[in-house]
Amino acid sequence: MIKRVSGEQWLAFGIILLGLFMAWQLQDIPNDAGYAGIGPRFFPSLVVTGLIVAGGALLMQRRHSNGPDTILSDGENDAAEVEAEDEFARGDADWRMFAIASGSLIAHMALIGLVGFTLAGTLLCFGICRALETRRPTLDLVLSFVLALGLFHLFKTLGLNLPALMPGGVL
Amino acid sequence: MESLNALFSLGFATALTPANLLWALLGCTLGTAIGVLPGVGPAVTVALLLPVTQSVDPTGALIMLAGVYYGAMFGGSTTSILLNTPGEAGSIVSALEGNKMAKAGRAGPALSTAAIGSFVAGSIATVLLTLLAPVIAGFALQLGPVETFALMMLTFAAVSAVLGNSPLKGFIALLLGLSMGLIGIESQSGQSRFTFGLMPLIDGIDIVVVAMGLFAIGETLYTATYENKIAGRIESLKGSFWMSKEDWKRSWKPWLRGTAIGFPFGTLPAGGTEMPTFLSYSAERKLASPEAQKEFGKGAIEGVAGPEAANNAAVTGTLVPLLTLGIPTSATAAIMLSAFQQYNIVPGPLLFDTNPELVWGLIASLYIGNVMLLVLNLPLVGLWVQFLKVPRPLLYGGIVVLATMGAYALRQSWFDLMLLYIIGVLGFMMRRFDFPVVPLVVGLIVGPMAEKHFRRAMSIHQGDLTVFLTHPISLAILVVTAAILIVPPLMKRRQKMLQAA
Numbered sequence: 042m043i044k045r046v047s048g049e050q051w052l053a054f055g056i057i058l059l060g061l062f063m064a065w066q067l068q069d070i071p072n073d074a075g076y077a078g079i080g081p082r083f084f085p086s087l088v089v090t091g092l093i094v095a096g097g098a099l100l101m102q103r104r105h106s107n108g109p110d111t112i113l114s115d116g117e118n119d120a121a122e123v124e125a126e127d128e129f130a131r132g133d134a135d136w137r138m139f140a141i142a143s144g145s146l147i148a149h150m151a152l153i154g155l156v157g158f159t160l161a162g163t164l165l166c167f168g169i170c171r172a173l174e175t176r177r178p179t180l181d182l183v184l185s186f187v188l189a190l191g192l193f194h195l196f197k198t199l200g201l202n203l204p205a206l207m208p209g210g211v212l
Numbered sequence: 213m214e215s216l217n218a219l220f221s222l223g224f225a226t227a228l229t230p231a232n233l234l235w236a237l238l239g240c241t242l243g244t245a246i247g248v249l250p251g252v253g254p255a256v257t258v259a260l261l262l263p264v265t266q267s268v269d270p271t272g273a274l275i276m277l278a279g280v281y282y283g284a285m286f287g288g289s290t291t292s293i294l295l296n297t298p299g300e301a302g303s304i305v306s307a308l309e310g311n312k313m314a315k316a317g318r319a320g321p322a323l324s325t326a327a328i329g330s331f332v333a334g335s336i337a338t339v340l341l342t343l344l345a346p347v348i349a350g351f352a353l354q355l356g357p358v359e360t361f362a363l364m365m366l367t368f369a370a371v372s373a374v375l376g377n378s379p380l381k382g383f384i385a386l387l388l389g390l391s392m393g394l395i396g397i398e399s400q401s402g403q404s405r406f407t408f409g410l411m412p413l414i415d416g417i418d419i420v421v422v423a424m425g426l427f428a429i430g431e432t433l434y435t436a437t438y439e440n441k442i443a444g445r446i447e448s449l450k451g452s453f454w455m456s457k458e459d460w461k462r463s464w465k466p467w468l469r470g471t472a473i474g475f476p477f478g479t480l481p482a483g484g485t486e487m488p489t490f491l492s493y494s495a496e497r498k499l500a501s502p503e504a505q506k507e508f509g510k511g512a513i514e515g516v517a518g519p520e521a522a523n524n525a526a527v528t529g530t531l532v533p534l535l536t537l538g539i540p541t542s543a544t545a546a547i548m549l550s551a552f553q554q555y556n557i558v559p560g561p562l563l564f565d566t567n568p569e570l571v572w573g574l575i576a577s578l579y580i581g582n583v584m585l586l587v588l589n590l591p592l593v594g595l596w597v598q599f600l601k602v603p604r605p606l607l608y609g610g611i612v613v614l615a616t617m618g619a620y621a622l623r624q625s626w627f628d629l630m631l632l633y634i635i636g637v638l639g640f641m642m643r644r645f646d647f648p649v650v651p652l653v654v655g656l657i658v659g660p661m662a663e664k665h666f667r668r669a670m671s672i673h674q675g676d677l678t679v680f681l682t683h684p685i686s687l688a689i690l691v692v693t694a695a696i697l698i699v700p701p702l703m704k705r706r707q708k709m710l711q712a713a
Contacts, residue, residue: 048644048645049645052641052645056384059391063391063406066406066408070403070405071401071403079666079667079670079671079675080401081398081400081401081403081405084394084663084666085394085405085406088387088390088391088394091383091387091390092384092387092388092391095380095383095384095387096384098380099380099381099384102380134437134438135436135437135438135440136437138436138437138440139433139436139437139640141436142432142433142436142437143433143633143637146429146612146616146629146632146633146636147633149616149629150626150629150630150633151626153616153620153626153629154626158617158620162613162616162617165609165612165613165616166606166609166610166612166613167609168609169432169436169605169608169609169612170605170606170608170609171605172432172436172605173432173435173436173440173604173605173608173609174440174605175603175605175606177603181603181605181606181609184606185606185609188606188609188610188613189613192613192614192617196264196617196621199264200267201263201264201617201621202621202624203617203620203621204624
């Protein structure tokens with residue numbers, strides 16, 4: 042429980058930092074073009090203030106209550122049950138799997154321009170399968186390739202421009 | 213009567229052309245499929261279809277996107293009932309009773325009551341939409357920028373304070389959406405904001421990237437990190453498929469009550485399909501006969517019939533503010549709004565005058581689509597069950613590839629893929645810490661519109677901020693907004709005090 046609270050506080054810090062960073066960036070927005078005192082800087086200022094205040098509130102809320110602050114009225118009982126189930130269902134975090142999924146996405150980003158959509162997509166799909174603990178990796182690798190190749194040709198026909206490995210573009 | 217005339221002379225004439233019938237069928241089929249597949253929702257599908265539909269005629273494209281939206285509600289129930297994993301947020305409740313029914317060998321009647329209930333609710337809600345939309349549009353014509361801005365404030369307050377269990381988290385999500393909406397060139401002054409000198413950010417962050425990031429990438433990261441150990445079990449379709457006389461007798465009232473609860477909720481900016489389904493479920497639980505009440509928690513058919521009707525009626529209901537006011541009240545509606553914008557069509561009161569064929573064609577297609585969905589979901593349900601057998605790793609792999617493709621195809625740039633990943637991580641964290649996502653999407657789409665209306669109001673009224681309070685309609689809307697924000701916390705506090713006493 043303690044771990045959960047601290048995670049949310051980190052998030053609150055992050056939101057406040059984002060607000061401060063945006064406040065600093067506000068200075069780059071010229072404020073001259075405004076009618077009646079309302080320039081392009083006005084709305085961003087409101088949003089930035091909101092972020093800092095809301096982030097602060099989230100931080101304070103956690104300090105005070107030190108736990109989930111959900112008080113449910115009678116009518117909300119059913120929602121609470123479902124949520125409790127959801128909470129129960131959330132097991133321990135498996136960060137190795139998070140890393141595999143993230144790595145696949147980042148590798149795809151780096152590779153798509155080099156090896157084309159089909160191969161990068163195959164790798165990505167296969168990587169996600171691994172991250173979700175597939176039990177039959179070889180078959181998934183084959184199916185990933187078939188899927189990526191199929192999508193490549195389907196969307197090429199539909200007029201979407203996707204990068205190919207070879208000029209002429211079979212792959 | 214005028215609206216019926218327009219519906220039949222314009223609407224059905226447009227919707228019944230072979231091309232538009234095909235678009236409707238495609239949308240409904242796709243909607244059912246993604247509704248059935250756990251992990252893919254209508255929001256992400258509509259977003260993914262945006263780039264593809266760019267070259268399609270707007271009427272056909274919007275008919276298809278609407279089909280995806282309400283088709284997903286039909287399909288979602290199949291997954292809830294057979295797999296106990298809701299395919300959609302709106303079918304969480306159906307999983308409670310529906311899955312129990314399936315476990316007891318009554319999957320057939322559960323699926324039937326869900327599909328027929330969705331059909332009944334969808335059809336009634338479409339009639340209500342037909343009659344109400346022109347009236348509301350006529351009223352909305354009198355709304356100037358002041359009132360429109362007030363309405364948008366109401367939308368913001370409602371989506372963030374009412375959805376989810378913490379209003380504060382809702383507001384943070386809304387503010388994150390508003391911040392993303394600020395990025396890029398500001399339309400009135402031409403100044404760039406928060407672009408950090410990066411060229412690709414000048415056009416702003418595309419809704420496709422945000423929707424894919426939050427719903428597809430975020431969901432996949434979450435599943436990989438937290439849900440690998442959870443194994444789903446598909447209940448088989450055994451026993452009689454049809455509802456018995458008793459089932460019909462127990463279902464028809466919940467269908468009608470579900471519709472009555474769902475439709476108004478859809479039209480309100482309180483948005484979404486979860487609330488009305490929960491409400492319908494607790495209403496059915498209270499109103500059920502003593503024998504039926506004992507069945508609740510063990511598979512009561514009322515608990516499937518009511519909520520399934522409610523979620524379909526709510527989806528049709530969300531089209532009322534979308535078409536008449538141009539205000540989206542759910543994530544999918546927000547993305548559909550950007551589909552309109554893609555064609556330079558502004559949904560709102562004028563739409564009924566400027567694009568009558570499109571609006572009435574779209575409404576007529578809802579009647580047709582409901583019939584299509586009934587056929588797709590009842591006799592063909594066995595086909596959709598096959599979808600549930602797709603292994604989860606491969607399913608998510610496919611979703612992620614589609615998402616990256618959607619993002620990359622926008623500008624052929626790895627920059628969008630990086631944004632996609634960053635927003636995916638944000639979605640992951642929001643899911644982890646129970647932040648609602650809808651306020652973010654609504655904030656992103658409605659935020660820039662709200663700013664435009666605000667500045668227009670200010671330039672008309674020489675920067676006089678009090679206009680929002682001196683215009684009666686705007687004042688009334690703002691009072692409701694304040695009530696939404698103030699009343700629930702006060703009630704909570706009162707209850708706490710009562711409990712303590």
